[in-house]
Amino acid sequence: MDSVFAPWRIDWVEREDKNPDTDCVFCAFRDEEADRENRVVARSDHAFVLLNNYPYNPGHVMVIPHAHTGEYGDLDDETLLDHARLKQRTFDALERGMGPDAFNAGLNLGGKAAGGSIDDHLHTHVVPRWEGDTNFMPVVSDTQVIVEAVEDSYDRIHEGFAEQDGTSVPGPDAAVRVEAPPKGL
């Protein structure tokens, strides 16, 4: 098995294009309200957290600013801060919900050479890691098992957000609403 750690190559989000007005799946999920169905697990003022449907590891999420841009320099101060704070919240939620030993987190910037497949709407991958873990996908290759694993991860991470101070859940199938800033800041 290939043991090189390269989760950033896995940038695939295969969903039906339910919004023919936009080519961007991240913009579509930003604007739609079917959060559970879309696997949007948390939302802040300027960003949201989406589970990867093709996870490198269980709990693999992306923290995505609302702004449709592939240029990090385009993000304004408010968005940068909000995106970073939501990333803090995401580590916390993953710790609470899935108990990983460590994390990898990063951006693919600059197009195909960086390895991502969606390069016009930037997003930070956050991948939980466990001691001795291997790439989840070669181990779990059955599609139904992957779907169930992603649904299970969704519930765990959702709860991990909902437990945090300064959050609320506006409806049964809604993402956790994260108020900024986190307590203490």
Ligand SMILES: [Zn+2]
């Ligand atoms: Zn977009």
